[in-house]
Every structure is written in C-alpha cells, then in structure tokens.
Amino acid sequence: MTIRQSLMLGCAFVATFSLPLRAQQVPAERGDEGAIQGSIVVTGERLRGQLDVEQAPVLELNAADIEAVGATSVTELLEAIAPQTGSSRGRGGGQPVFLVNGIRIGSFRELRSYPPEAIAKVEVLPEEVAQRFGFPPDRRVVNMILKENYSSREIELEFEGPSRGGYFVTEQEATLLTINDGARLNINAEIQDTSLLTEAERGVIQTPGSLPDVAGDPDPADYRSLVADGLTAELTANWAKALIESGTSLSLNASYEREQARSLSGLNSVMLVDAGGAEAFRTFGVDDPLERRTSSDKISASGSMNRRLGDFDLTTTFDAIYTESETEIDRRFDTTALRDAALAGTLALDGALPRGADAGFDVARGRTITGESKATLVGRPIILPAGEVSTSFDVGLDWKNITSSDTRTALDTDLTRRRLDAGTNITVPIAERGGAWGALGDLSLNLGAGFEDLSDFGTLYDWSAGLTWGVTSDLTLTATYIMADEAPSLTNLGAPQVQSFNVPIFDFTRGETVLATVLSGGNPDLLAEQQRDWKFSANWELPFWKDTRFSAEYIRNRSSNVTRNFPALTDEIEAAFPDRVVRDGAGQLVSLDRRPVTFARTRSERLVFGLSTRGNFGAGRPEAGDRPSDTPPREGRRRFGGGDGPPNPERRAAFMRFRERVCAEDGLEVLVQFAEAAARGEDLSASFPDFDPERAARMLERMRSEDGTIDRDRIAQFRERICSFDPSRMGQGRRGDAEGQAGGPESPRGRRGPGGGPGGPGGFGRDGRGRYFVNLTHTIELDSTILIADGLPVLDVLAGEGGGGIPRHKTSLEAGIFRNGKGMRLSARYTGKETIDGGDAPGASDLTFGDLATVDLRVFFDLGRLLKQDEGFLKNFRVSFRADNVFDARRRVTDENGEVPLSYQPALIDPTGRYIGIDLRKMF
Numbered sequence: 042m043t044i045r046q047s048l049m050l051g052c053a054f055v056a057t058f059s060l061p062l063r064a065q066q067v068p069a070e071r072g073d074e075g076a077i078q079g080s081i082v083v084t085g086e087r088l089r090g091q092l093d094v095e096q097a098p099v100l101e102l103n104a105a106d107i108e109a110v111g112a113t114s115v116t117e118l119l120e121a122i123a124p125q126t127g128s129s130r131g132r133g134g135g136q137p138v139f140l141v142n143g144i145r146i147g148s149f150r151e152l153r154s155y156p157p158e159a160i161a162k163v164e165v166l167p168e169e170v171a172q173r174f175g176f177p178p179d180r181r182v183v184n185m186i187l188k189e190n191y192s193s194r195e196i197e198l199e200f201e202g203p204s205r206g207g208y209f210v211t212e213q214e215a216t217l218l219t220i221n222d223g224a225r226l227n228i229n230a231e232i233q234d235t236s237l238l239t240e241a242e243r244g245v246i247q248t249p250g251s252l253p254d255v256a257g258d259p260d261p262a263d264y265r266s267l268v269a270d271g272l273t274a275e276l277t278a279n280w281a282k283a284l285i286e287s288g289t290s291l292s293l294n295a296s297y298e299r300e301q302a303r304s305l306s307g308l309n310s311v312m313l314v315d316a317g318g319a320e321a322f323r324t325f326g327v328d329d330p331l332e333r334r335t336s337s338d339k340i341s342a343s344g345s346m347n348r349r350l351g352d353f354d355l356t357t358t359f360d361a362i363y364t365e366s367e368t369e370i371d372r373r374f375d376t377t378a379l380r381d382a383a384l385a386g387t388l389a390l391d392g393a394l395p396r397g398a399d400a401g402f403d404v405a406r407g408r409t410i411t412g413e414s415k416a417t418l419v420g421r422p423i424i425l426p427a428g429e430v431s432t433s434f435d436v437g438l439d440w441k442n443i444t445s446s447d448t449r450t451a452l453d454t455d456l457t458r459r460r461l462d463a464g465t466n467i468t469v470p471i472a473e474r475g476g477a478w479g480a481l482g483d484l485s486l487n488l489g490a491g492f493e494d495l496s497d498f499g500t501l502y503d504w505s506a507g508l509t510w511g512v513t514s515d516l517t518l519t520a521t522y523i524m525a526d527e528a529p530s531l532t533n534l535g536a537p538q539v540q541s542f543n544v545p546i547f548d549f550t551r552g553e554t555v556l557a558t559v560l561s562g563g564n565p566d567l568l569a570e571q572q573r574d575w576k577f578s579a580n581w582e583l584p585f586w587k588d589t590r591f592s593a594e595y596i597r598n599r600s601s602n603v604t605r606n607f608p609a610l611t612d613e614i615e616a617a618f619p620d621r622v623v624r625d626g627a628g629q630l631v632s633l634d635r636r637p638v639t640f641a642r643t644r645s646e647r648l649v650f651g652l653s654t655r656g657n658f659g660a661g662r663p664e665a666g667d668r669p670s671d672t673p674p675r676e677g678r679r680r681f682g683g684g685d686g687p688p689n690p691e692r693r694a695a696f697m698r699f700r701e702r703v704c705a706e707d708g709l710e711v712l713v714q715f716a717e718a719a720a721r722g723e724d725l726s727a728s729f730p731d732f733d734p735e736r737a738a739r740m741l742e743r744m745r746s747e748d749g750t751i752d753r754d755r756i757a758q759f760r761e762r763i764c765s766f767d768p769s770r771m772g773q774g775r776r777g778d779a780e781g782q783a784g785g786p787e788s789p790r791g792r793r794g795p796g797g798g799p800g801g802p803g804g805f806g807r808d809g810r811g812r813y814f815v816n817l818t819h820t821i822e823l824d825s826t827i828l829i830a831d832g833l834p835v836l837d838v839l840a841g842e843g844g845g846g847i848p849r850h851k852t853s854l855e856a857g858i859f860r861n862g863k864g865m866r867l868s869a870r871y872t873g874k875e876t877i878d879g880g881d882a883p884g885a886s887d888l889t890f891g892d893l894a895t896v897d898l899r900v901f902f903d904l905g906r907l908l909k910q911d912e913g914f915l916k917n918f919r920v921s922f923r924a925d926n927v928f929d930a931r932r933r934v935t936d937e938n939g940e941v942p943l944s945y946q947p948a949l950i951d952p953t954g955r956y957i958g959i960d961l962r963k964m965f
Contacts, residue, residue: 089704089764090142090186092164094173095468095485095509097517097580099181099592099651100125100165104188105812106655107157109859111866111901111921113197113962114216115160116153119183121866124818124853125165129594129649130523130574132179138171140184141281144290145174145417147343147358151279151294152185154216154229156193156964161764162186167578169507169521172466172489174356175417175435178505178523189709189764190757191220194965201923201958208238208268210958222709222753223283223290231275238268239305243948248545248554264308264330267952271302289348298339306331309374331373337366353420360413368405370449405447413439426477427484428470435491436463445537454537457496464491464503474511483511487521497534501526501569515582523574529567529604533637538562545944548630549611549844549879552886552936554943558632568602568639589654598645603827607635608844609888612880613836617829641830646823655814659860704764709753712760716744716751811860820851841876846890848873862906868897872932879937888942891933897925901960917964925956 100122102110112118119126126137139149146152164184171180195216202209214231240247241262281292308330343360415437421429439460446453466489472478490504507521543556578594607621608614610633615622621634703712744755825838825847836843850873857866874892879885901921910916931954934945941947 089708090144090184091162092140092143092166092170092182092184094166094170095483095487095511095517096167096169096519097582097590098164098166099580100163100590100653100816102163102655102814104161105859106814107160107163109812109814109857109864109866110157110855111857111859111864111899112157113919113921113960114153115155115157115185118157118160118163121855121868122163122165122816124855125651125653125816126181126183128168128179128181129647129820130168130179130576130596131598131645131647132572132574135180137165137181137183138174138176140174140182141292142186143184144347145345145356145358145415146292147345148294148341148360150277150296150341150343151227151281151292154214154231154277154279155218155227156195156216158193158964159187159191159218159220160185161188161761167519167580168576169487169509169519172464172487172505173419173431173433175415175433175437175464177491177503177525178489178521187220187225189220189761190222191218193218195962197960197962199958199960201956203953204929204955204957207242207952208236210235225279225281225292227277227279229275229277231273233271233273235268235271237266237270237303237305238952239263240265240267240948243267243952245946245948246943248556248943259308261307264305266305267948269302269304269335271300273301274299287348289346291344291346293344294342296339296341298341300335300337300339302335304333304335306333306371331371332369333371334369335366336368337364339364350418351420352422353418355416355418357416358414360411362409362411364407364409366407370403370405372402403448405445405449407443407445409444410442411440413437425470427473428476430470431468433466434463435465437461441531443531447537447539450537450539452537454535456531456535458498458531459496460493462491462493464489474514481510482513483509485509495528497531498528498569501528515584517580519576519578519580521576523572523576525572527570527572529569529637532563533604534563534565534567536561536563538636546610546630546633547888547942547944549609549877549885549888550615550882551628551630551884552879555630557630560632560634560636562636564636564638566639567604567637570603571601573599586654588656589652592649592651594649596645596647596649598643600643601641603640603643604637605640607633607638609877611842611844611878612882612885613842613878614829614844617833640827642828643826645825648821648823650819650821652817653815655812657810658813658858659809659811700763703760708764709757709760712756713751713753716756809861811858813858814856816855818853822847822849841878841887844877846875846877848875848890848892862903864899864901866899868899870895886936886938888945889935891935893930893932895925895930896927897923898927899923914963919960919962919964921960921962923956923958923960926954929955 102122107118110118110121112121136149139146139152141152162185164182164186166182166184168178168181170182172178174182193216195214195218197212197214197216199212199214200209210233212231212233214229216230217226217228219226239262241260245262245265245267247261247265275296275298277294277296279292279294281290283290340363341361343358345356345358347354347356349355415435417433417435419431419433421431423430437460439458439462441458441460443456444454466487469486469488470484471486472481472484474483478484485508487507487509488505490502492500492502494500503523503525505521505523505525507519510518512518539561541559541561544559545554546557546559547554575597576594578592580590580592583589583591607618610622610630618634618638622630623632625631702708705711744751744759822839826835827838827843828835829843838845838847839849850871852869852871854869855866858864871894872892875890877888877890879887899921901919904918904920905911905916908915931947931951933941933947934950935941
C-alpha cells in the first residue's frame with residue numbers, strides 16, 4: 042500500500058463523515074485505484090469474508106442474534122440452527138460445508154470450540170452454493186465471519202442429567218482464543234463423564250426367554266444397561282495466519298480424543314442337571330455381570346491454504362483421522378464344564394462356581410485410517426454485459442482403510458477404498474437489474490459436472506444445471522436439476538458378517554416380540570445408485586415485515602438401485618427377501634439376515650417452508666455521548682452513516698466504497714498507514730478538497746493511546762464497528778439498530794475486554810434494547826414410494842408399506858430473546874404420526890408410532906451485567922439453565938390392539954426423558 046493510496050483512503054475516510062459532500066463520486070472499474078481531479082475513487086473487495094453469490098441466504102445471524110441464542114460454543118450454536126443447516130434435498134450429505142471468512146477450512150474441528158462471542162455474522166446458504174467449493178449440491182454452506190482483534194479465556198463447568206434420576210453427566214472445559222492481525226490461536230481441553238443407567242431404573246419389562254425366571258434370583262434388569270458408563274477426554278489446538286504481504290492464509294488443526302465406556306449385558310444363567318437327574322436354572326456372577334468394555338483413541342489433523350493466483354483464488358485442504366478401538370465382550374460361562382460338574386456330583390445346584398467354568402472374554406479390535414484432500418480454484422475470468430462469469434475447478438483425493446478382527450469370528454476384515462474426483466462449476470450471468478437485459482431482473486445460469494473413480498467400484502458421474510432469478514431485490518427464485526451416481530459405503534459393501542444371539546425383534550407377521558439370531562455385516566452385491574432430482578425454491582425478504590425472510594422449496598427425488606438398511610420384517614418384505622428369514626416348524630422367527638439390501642426404485646416429493654425474523658424490542662436508554670433512540674438529533678449533529686435523514690445516493694456510494702476497502706483482508710493495515718501519515722502532519726487538503734483537518738484531528742485523537750502514539754487496538758475497534766454496521770440502516774442513528782453496533786466498541790476510546798468490546802463479551806445490546814429471533818421450519822412429505830424389485834407392486838411408504846414409515850409432517854421452531862444480561866431460548870419440534878403396515882397374514886399386526894412434540898428451554902444470565910459489576914469475578918460470568926423435553930414427552934408405539942410391544946417400551950426408545958442441567962461459564 043503506497044502513501045498515495047493511504048492518503049486517498051484517508052480522504053474518503055474524512056469525506057464520508059463530512060457535510061456537505063462536495064466531491065462528485067464516479068463509478069470505478071473493478072481493480073482500479075486512483076484519483077481523478079475533483080473526484081474520489083476508492084475500490085476494494087466485498088465486506089471481509091462475506092460471500093458474493095447469486096443465491097439468497099437461507100438464514101443470517103448478526104452478533105446480537107447470536108447472543109440471543111445463548112450458546113456457549115459454535116457447536117451448540119449450530120445445534121440451535123440445525124433445521125436451517127440441514128439439506129432439504131433429503132440425500133443425507135452429512136455436515137454442511139463450513140467456511141471461515143468465506144474460505145473453506147480443512148475440518149469443522151478447527152471451529153467447533155470457538156466461543157460464539159468471536160462470531161460477527163453467520164450466513165447459511167442453499168445447497169447450490171456448495172458446488173462453488175467442490176462439493177455436490179446436497180449440503181448447505183455455513184459461513185462464519187469472525188471479529189477482528191478478539192481475545193478470550195474461558196472456563197466452563199456443566200452438571201446435568203434426567204429429572205427422574207438414574208444417571209448424570211459432568212463436563213469441564215477450558216478454552217483459549219486469540220484473533221489478532223490476521224492470526225488465530227485456539228486451544229481447547231474438555232473432559233466429560235457419564236454414569237451408568239440400568240433397565241431396572243426405568244422399569245423395563247424383560248423379553249420372555251431372554252433370561253430364565255429363577256426363584257430367588259435378582260432382577261435381571263439390574264444388570265442390563267440403557268446408558269453406558271463412559272469417560273471422554275479431548276485436547277484440540279487450532280492455528281491460522283493471514284500473510285498480508287503475499288495474500289496467503291494458512292490454518293492447521295490437531296486433536297486427540299480418548300473414550301472409555303462400560304455397559305452391562307445381564308447375568309449368566311444356565312440349565313444344569315445334577316447327578317440325581319434334577320434340572321434347574323442356576324445364575325452365577327451376581328457380583329460380576331456380563332460386561333462390554335470399549336476403549337478408543339482418535340488422532341486427527343487438518344489444514345488449509347488459501348492464496349491468490351492471478352484472477353483466481355486457490356484453496357487446498359486436507360483432513361486425516363486415525364482411530365483405534367478395542368472392545369472386550371464377556372463370554373457366558375462354559376455350560377459344558379458346569380453340567381459335567383453337576384453330573385459328577387462335584388457341583389450342587391446351589392453350589393459355588395467350579396474352577397475353569399469362567400470362559401473369559403472375546404476381543405474385537407478395529408482400526409480406521411481416513412485421509413481427505415481437496416483443491417479448488419475459484420475465479421471470475423470473463424466479464425459479460427450482465428456481469429462476471431464465476432468459475433470453479435476442483436480435484437480431490439480420498440483414501441480410507443478399515444481393518445478389524447474379532448475372536449468370535451474366524452475371518453479378519455481389511456477394506457480399502459481410494460477415491461479420485463474432479464469437477465467444474467460455472468455461473469453465467471444472463472441479465473442484471475439496472476444493466477444488460479435489466480427488465481428481467483437478475484438472471485444467471487449455473488452448470489456443473491464431475492466424476493469420481495473408486496478403487497473398489499469403478500467410475501461414477503454427476504452433472505447439474507440450474508437457474509437463479511432475482512425477480513426483485515427481495516425475491517429470488519431458483520430451479521435446479523441434479524443427476525448423480527452414488528456408490529454404497531465401504532462398510533455396507535464389506536463389513537464383517539457377525540451373528541448376534543437372542544436379539545429382541547418385533548415380528549409383524551405374527552404380531553409378537555421374539556428372541557432371534559441376527560446376521561449383520563456387509564453385502565458385496567450392492568449396486569451403484571442413480572439419483573435424479575429436481576429442486577424449485579423461492580426466497581423472499583418480506584417488504585412488509587422488517588428483517589423477515591420466507592422460503593419455500595419443492596424437492597422431487599427419483600432413484601434406482603437404492604441401498605437401504607434391511608427394513609422392518611413385514612409380510613411384504615419377507616415375500617421380497619424370503620432367503621433372509623428362517624422360521625421353525627411352528628412359524629416362529631428363528632433368524633434374520635439384516636445386511637443391507639438394494640431396492641429397484643424409490644420416489645419422493647416434499648415441500649419445505651421456512652420463516653425467519655429478528656429485531657429489537659423495548660426502548661433504549663441514554664448513554665454518555667448518545668441520545669435516546671426516540672429523541673431527534675440536535676441541530677447540526679451528524680449520525681453514524683451520515684446526515685440527519687436518509688443519506689443521499691452519493692453519500693451512500695462513498696460510504697460503501699470506503700467500507701468495502703476498509704473491510705478487505707488488508708483493511709486494518711490501510712487504516713493504520715493512513716493514521717500514521719496524518720499523524721506526521723502531512724497536509725492532504727491541497728490534493729483533496731474534501732479533506733477536513735479539524736475533523737481528521739478529532740478522529741486521530743481517538744486513535745491515539747495515552748502516550749500519544751497510534752493505538753492499533755483502537756483503530757481495529759473502529760474498523761470492526763464499520764464492518765459490522767448494516768448499510769441499510771444509514772440515517773437511523775448511531776444507536777438506531779443493534780446490528781450497527783454488534784460486536785463493536787461503544788466508542789474508539791473503549792477498552793477492549795474479552796469478546797472484543799468494552800465491558801463484556803461482544804459488547805452487545807449496550808443501548809438497553811432487547812433482541813429477539815424466530816426461526817420456523819415445516820416439512821410436508823407429499824409422496825414416498827419404493828419398488829423392491831421389478832414385477833412386484835409399488836409400496837406406499839407414507840401409508841406404512843414396505844417395512845418402514847415416515848411422518849407426513851415435521852416442524853421445528855427456534856425462538857430467543859435477550860436483554861440487559863438476561864436471555865431465553867425455546868426449541869420446539871413436532872413429528873407427525875406414522876404407521877408400519879404389518880400385512881394381511883393371519884396374526885399380523887400393524888404398528889402405529891404416535892405423534893411427538895418436545896420443547897427445550899434455555900435460560901441464561903450474565904451476572905456481571907445484571908449486577909452492574911464491571912470488575913471482579915462476576916464480570917463476564919454466565920449462569921445457564923437447561924431443560925430438554927420440558928414436558929417429558931415420549932413417543933408411544935402401539936399394535937393393533939393398542940398395546941405397547943416389549944421391544945418398543947418408552948424407556949427403550951428414550952431412556953432419558955426430561956433432561957435438566959446447569960452450566961457455569963467464566964470468561965477472562
């Protein structure tokens with residue numbers, strides 16, 4: 042950055058806040074920087090980290106909205122907005138694509154432990170945007186824009202558990218985060234301990250035949266667990282750095298996780314015959330029940346690099362995970378040794394366990410190694426009359442290896458898959474509002490194509506085409522067609538086959554719960570799935586309801602050769618897969634092969650509606666240097682963004698150009714250079730008639746430290762305030778909207794505390810007004826059918842056919858309020874009724890899964906703000922109370938007689954019920 046460029050920015054800096062605006066503003070071509078006589082031309086990139094895409098966001102949260110959520114980490118924040126981040130396409134693409142400041146990161150682990158106070162803005166964008174970053178359009182994109190110059194240390198303690206008792210969870214966490222001059226460092230340590238919950242503590246009725254009913258024996262439910270006793274410890278370190286000189290940014294993540302768990306599988310009960318021929322069951326090991334002990338270690342590393350290559354941005358990422366696990370499964374006692382001892386008269390039916398009868402335990406070991414890498418080149422190399430053509434090219438290489446061994450089976454497993462993929466995406470602007478073909482609005486065409494080559498499955502292809510039409514500045518319509526081939530997962534194809542004995546299964550054909558042998562594992566005969574999807578959507582920012590967005594999506598999925606887990610055993614499923622079922626002479630189920638199957642075709646259609654709104658409530662309070670929000674400005678006083686009323690177009694254009702330049706990656710350095718040049722006393726008025734020395738002096742005075750030198754922290758706070766200000770609020774007053782001061786300092790003189798703002802995390806809501814948000818999503822399943830094989834009837838899944846049912850309606854609601862250190866968030870979910878049709882065989886029974894509505898509640902208090910403690914222990918100390926499933930609702934499953942089958946007891950479906958807890962969080 043030259044002195045001339047710095048002075049030019051400084052002139053724009055002063056002119057933006059000076060009245061009248063004498064210089065005439067002229068448009069500038071992209072990349073131009075310079076000055077024309079009597080004009081100011083300042084150009085730069087978009088707001089730092091904000092995405093420039095055609096599709097409108099599904100959801101946006103500013104810093105004040107984030108605080109109203111009341112989350113204590115980015116992970117919890119994403120849980121609160123999960124309905125908006127999940128793909129409506131219904132293909133189960135996994136986690137969203139995560140970006141930090143508009144740049145793809147190697148892994149979500151890099152971000153998950155950040156405190157929400159570090160986030161200035163969250164953007165959730167539709168699936169089509171994922172193609173820009175080298176991913177198929179089945180995952181939404183979450184872009185998190187971080188604050189500048191943020192620093193915090195955090196200690197968090199949690200204690201929680203079911204309201205009816207039985208088990209509890211404790212968690213301790215310590216987090217360090219610093220963001221300064223383009224560098225980020227985050228270290229997080231966490232320990233979580235969960236106690237054991239048994240079936241007896243929930244009154245679970247045991248399945249007949251699972252254990253003998255021996256007189257005088259203890260209740261077997263005391264020795265069967267619903268929740269395992271577990272301990273998890275994790276240590277994570279993240280580092281990132283933006284190298285301003287070269288335009289390169291780097292990030293690295295490393296983490297280690299250790300898990301241990303112990304669960305109970307019951308007691309040893311065997312049939313014995315003594316020397317006199319008497320038969321009786323004996324139960325051994327009351328003090329030593331059958332256990333399953335599991336331990337695992339996971340080592341992870343990821344990273345990313347982003348740099349400019351001419352007109353393109355190159356991003357490369359990698360993510361590697363190494364996992365080892367070992368499970369010890371206690372064996373039942375050696376019944377042969379026990380019976381021999383009984384027949385020989387050396388073991389009485391009430392005697393002690395003979396030596397050698399304890400058979401020890403089996404051991405299952407597993408190791409998984411995964412490595413994923415992707416390089417993406419994104420640029421705008423061509424300019425058309427309607428705008429710039431956006432292109433992206435990506436190439437990726439993934440490798441996965443799974444090895445396992447089990448002393449219960451004779452075969453070990455060693456599976457490897459190498460995946461090479463490449464693709465391209467291009468967005469062509471057709472019309473631009475106010476420009477070429479402007480009468481059409483904003484119209485663009487998106488095309489994408491790619492392939493992937495799998496070492497174990499061959500080559501698969503995909504392509505897509507879509508139109509995005511900005512009918513108005515508030516209404517966006519999109520239409521997308523997607524064709525893709527999808528291979529079965531490595532485990533679905535080759536996982537080892539394992540037999541499990543005495544597994545409770547509800548047999549729809551006979552309407553009973555039985556204990557049967559179940560075969561699980563992989564199926565090497567699975568085929569590649571062919572997907573053909575349409576998606577139509579509308580995204581409307583309502584003009585009659587401030588800060589409110591409504592969206593509607595219609596999705597139609599068509600697939601052939603679909604891999605599915607084996608469905609519930611109805612007579613339709615048994616007729617389609619007769620070789621998977623074994624029955625005895627009386628027709629009772631003996632064994633079931635539950636390995637994955639291939640359906641010939643599936644079809645589904647759904648509608649998804651979304652409504653999100655946010656805003657302020659209540660009257661603001663006067664602060665030093667500020668006036669009440671309902672008081673007119675004093676004569677001659679200028680408000681943030683300019684003027685006593687709405688700014689004129691020239692002023693807005695000048696401010697936007699200034700804001701874009703300041704909020705670019707190197708904007709902080711630009712501001713520092715300007716301040717230093719002006720502090721040296723250089724006179725800019727000769728070159729720039731808009732330069733106001735008196736106003737510039739006042740601005741510079743606020744940027745000086747106590748010793749008179751330029752204070753980078755104060756300059757950074759000023760920049761953060763500019764970058765978090767919403768330009769659409771220009772003319773509404775300096776405190777006229779929480780978004781205008783979200784995450785920013787109250788004044789350039791403010792001292793930076795934890796969270797980047799003075800006096801507390803984030804500096805939110807200091808004008809006394811409250812903040813609220815509401816996010817509502819509703820899904821309607823219009824159609825869902827499967828064809829198991831050609832020649833068989835099409836089965837209606839919505840009607841319960843095909844061994845599976847899905848609810849026709851699902852709703853989720855997230856709403857929160859926050860004011861003056863107090864906040865509350867309500868989460869509600871509704872799942873409609875669904876049915877599984879058991880068929881028409883004699884004795885068959887349907888199952889009805891009743892509808893379910895649950896409500897979760899979070900209430901949190903910032904004690905320092907409530908008690909007006911700006912110093913000491915209470916400052917930045919938060920207490921949060923949680924209550925999940927407030928009304929202790931559980932889904933009720935009944936057969937045709939209205940009775941609950943034993944395998945669908947409420948405690949087996951949901952052993953927790955209402956869940957309460959307290960969270961103590963201190964930030965330094």
